[in-house]
Amino acid sequence: MSPLDPYSGTEPRGWERSDRPPALPWPDREVEPWSPRQSGADLSAVPQAPPRPPVRRHDESPDGPYDPPVAGRPFADDDAPTSQLPPVRDDDAPTAQLTPVRADTVPTPPFSPAGDDADLPEADADLPEPPPGRRPPGRRRASAERPATGQPSTGRAGRNLPAAIGVGLGLGALVLVPLFFFLPGFLAVLAGAIGVGIWEMARAVRRSGAHPPLVPLLAGGVLTIGLAWFAGPDALSLGLLVTVLGTMIWRLGDGPAGFQRDITAATLIAVYVPFLGGFAAMLAAAPGDGPLRVLVTVAGVVLSDTGGYAAGANFGKHPMAPRISPKKSWEGFAGSVVAAAVGSALLIWLLFDVAPWWGALFGVAVSVAAVLGDLAESMIKRDLGVKDMSSLLPGHGGLMDRLDSILFAVPTAYLLLAVLVPVVG
Known part of the structure; x- marks a missing residue:
């Protein structure tokens, strides 16, 4: 017997077929699967979904009929689900108790808007015109109740000149008082200054990715100063060697990564700060006239800095090293x-009874060394991308910003004074 073909009838096919489902050759039409009514003993056990209750409106009684929305009728306010909720009054709002902001208390933006005033909206026309420019950070806006905060005046060098003068006088007293009244105290001051300089240098070179070990550098620096004080030039070289070897051994504990970079930075710091500073210890430790040797050296550096600042600020037009220190000029160098030369000639003639021209030569050599030391530190700072080694001294920056000239000047002064004024004893 051939199977029945449900589509073998004569009913139309495709789009001509009516919406009514085609009749299939089932034995009983009452059990067609798409029929909404299913009856029969075989389907009585099939679970049926419960019928959905009709949806009523919120304002309709439970027993009333449901009126479906009429197409084309506008949506009335009473048809909204929230139409029966009580309206929110203005005094019930969370911000009702806040004090209204008055127009005269609206803060003015700290910057001027871009564009012309004609481009601003009309609502902003009544606002007060903001002051031109941006306020510097940390300054409050002046008003009738709060006057403007006074800023310290700065010189042409970009420094706070009164603070720089005060700090300079304090540093001078800190050096000269123990130098002439308690010489071991000068050794303590020198060792402390070298320690601070090492810390500033190690902190600055970390910006380049190098991490020199600080503990052996500090210990080796103090040891170098002490050896130079008590045993002279040979012990100074020994202190430098011990410091470099100590940093190498200490750095081995951190592994091989970056070892060469860190040891190079540590060696630079050891030579630049404690080794050069050891010549100041040998100057002061000279028997008989050690404090005077330190005095003429420091005086030569101070005169060089003062003369260079005065000449550069008033006559400086030709940059000396614009890529290293743009503010230094050849006119300032001549003033230094x-x-x-003039000040050292007078001092050495009065203190050591040496011919003035030898004193002038001493002053020229000390001034050139001081300028080279200043340029060397400026080059280091420019390479590291810092303006000052630290902010320890107001108006000066860091202590190394004051020691840069002296560290290059003391070896020069030590060698020249050893020839011009031989050590007695």
Whole structure:
């Protein structure tokens, strides 16, 4: 017997077929699967979904009929689900108790809007015009109740000149008082200054990715100063060697990564700060006239800096090293040399009874060394991307910003004074 073909009838096919489902050859039409009514003993056990209750409106009684929305009728306010909720009054709002902001208390933006005033909306026309420019950070806006905060005046060098003068006088007293009244105290001051300089240098070079070990550098620096004080030039070289070897051994504990970079930075710091500073210890430790040797050296550096600042600020037009220190000029360098030569000639003639021209030569050499030391630190700071080694001294920056000239000047002064004024004993 061939199977029945449900589509073998004569009913139309495709789009001509009516919406009514085609009749299939089932034995009983009452059990067709798409029929909403299913009856019969075989389907009585099939679970049926419960019928959905009709949806009523919120304002309709439970027993009332449901009126479906009429197409084309506008949506009335009473048809909204929230139409029966009580309205929110203005005094019930969470911000009802806040004090209204008055127009005269609206803060003015700290910057001027871009564009012309004609481009601003009309609502902003009544606002007060903001002051031109941006306020510097940390300054409050002046008003009738709060006057403007006074800022310390700065010189042409970009420094706070009164603070710089005060700090300079304090540093001078800290050096000269123990130098002439309690010489071991000068050794303690020198060792402390070298320790601070090592810390500033190690902190600055970390910006380049190098991490020199600080503990052996500090210990080796103090040891170098002490050896130079008590045993002279040979012990100074020994202190430098011990410091470098100590940093290498200490750095081995951190592994091989970056070892060469860190040891190079540590060696630079050891030579630049404690080794050069050891010559100041040998100057002060000279028997008989050690404090005077330190005095003429420091005076030559101070005269060089003062003469260079005065000449550069008033006559400086030709940059000396614009890529290293743009503010240094050849006119300032000439002022440094002249001031140091004149002052050193007078001091050495009065203190050591040496011919003035030898004193002038001493002043020129000290001034050139001081300028080279200043340029060397400026080059280091420019390479590291810092303006000052630290902010320890107001108006000066860091202590190394004051020691840069002296560290290059003391070896020069030590060698020249050893020839011009031989050590007695």
